[in-house]
Amino acid sequence: MIKSISFTLLIGMAISCQLTTQNEKDTILKKDADFSRYIIQGKWDSLALAYHSEAYIQVPGDRTIQGRDSIKAYWIPRKGFKITHHEIKPKEIEVDGNLAYDIGYYELSGIRQDTVKWGPTKGQYLVVWKKEGEEWKIYADAWSRIQRND
Secondary structure, eight states: OHHHHHHHHHHHHHHHHHHHHHHHHHHHHHHHHHHHHHHHHTOHHHHHHTEEEEEEEEOTTSOEEESHHHHHHHHSOOTTEEEEEEEEEEEEEEEETTEEEEEEEEEEEEEETTTEEEEEEEEEEEEEEEEETTEEEEEEEEEEEOOSOO
16 A cells, blocks of 8 residues: 555656646746747847846857846847847757756848848757746857758
8 A cells, every 4th residue: 555655646746747847848938939029029128137147148150248238238239220020939948957948940030221121030049048036037048040941
């Protein structure tokens, strides 16, 4: 009887862990969608708060930027440019305790000088998420453009 109770408890704990991990993945998926919405709507303060207080972004062909204020400044488009479409397409999300990674593809397009459309630009990304308190925040963000269209 004790073996039966122990086995039942073990199965229950495993199911609970799976549900918790799926809930964490669902939270990250929602935050991916929020990130795109902040970019399209120009909500730069909200975008900056999506990042961990000690976050890094690695800008392709450029430098590594650290800190929310510097990251916010990077994302604000130059005058006359507007992002009209930003979509994140996760391929894999894995959660391990207070860290997670998110690998996938992105697509963006926009308008410059109010008339000239550009894009879509497509690429791949790798994001490391880290909990700040109880909330998932982007800790490290790296991406690169894909030159070919497959």
